[in-house]
Amino acid sequence: MSLSNAFFAIIKRDLVLALRRRSEIANPILFFVLVITLFPLGIGAQPHLLQTIAPGIIWVSALLASMLSLDSLFRSDFDDGSLEQILLSSYPASILVLGKVIAHWLVTGLPLLIVAPLLAVFLGMPSHSLGILLLTLLLGTPVLSLIGAIGVALTVGLRRGGMILSLLVLPLYVPVLIFASNAVEIASTGLPVSAQINILISILVMAVVLAPWPTAAALKMSIN
């Protein structure tokens, strides 16, 4: 009972913090929108080409936007000592860390889902694949946050861990990128994509269950 109290208290705390530091939420979403709107300008008047590569563009941008936002996940808690207090709690650190990741996804991942349909229309994606695009983002971006959390937890103690973080995390993002953009691409031709969706679901379930432990362990090492 009180474990769920602690879990929701962490989520609520991080949401309130995000609301009071709006620029941190705005950054990744602005990046996402900017990158995608620049593509048509760069490629020129080739609507068919744009339509073909649209799933890839959207997914690569989502992936980079998510990576850009990762550093804020534990940074301020690490700097002001709140992280020590969270890890000292008698409740399992992995559950509390999961709460933090969920709150982080709500403020950085969920907004991508909201603007993605607009940008997809902008790139000329057929309307029948919009649903699949949203579904892949819904299943894929939480995985990015969960896997990214392990990387941030390992590098939060380093002053300039940004480079190492991307090297650590990007290879692990690749499966999500492949299956998600492939699903959207296939969906625009009208073929069934249940296989890719099922794989994304299983990756998500695995990440939710397995990622919080190494994250909590890595955080304990980082505050040492």
Place this chain on the structure above:
Amino acid sequence: MEENEVVWLQANQLSCIRDDRVLFEGLSFELGAGKILLLEGKNGSGKTSLLRILCGFREPDMGELLWGGDAINDSQYQTDMAYVGHLDGVKKELTVFENLKVSLALGRPGRYSIIDALDRVNLANYDDVLVQALSAGQKRRLSLARLLITENKLWILDEPFTSLDKQGIALIETLMIEHCARGGMIVLTSHHDIELHNVAVQRINLS
């Protein structure tokens, strides 16, 4: 008085080595209910390292730590212990009340309600103030208020008197005496010499 003799915290032959430098070795001590342990020593003599070992953040390079006879890795110790380090551990974008509410959710509810605890550390009427508007001393008192709202037998305090004024120091000393009178224990580091009524202060010099 009989139960006050119970030894809770026991350190056997602790050693800490940092960057090939031995900070301390063969350190043993015992701490019973109602007692205070004051760690003294020069800067860099390993006081904070020892406190972090006591918190479980670091493993001692040698030796063992027991809490009530069991190794400290078991969860009972985590429940019984509270730490206030030199970082305040409060979020400056949250109000005083919101900060304490999170701490309360993470721990076991203690003797004081949040409002009473704020009153106790002379921060009454500050509950709706954002922490970034507080002075350094007020922040310190806020992080010490955390000890009052949760129930912990052992307080681990790293330089608790930093940035406090005379009244602040007197206040914290009163709180420490009360905590010990209820059978609590305190391990602290301080440059400030503490004098407490009716409380036995053990001293360990690390240098």
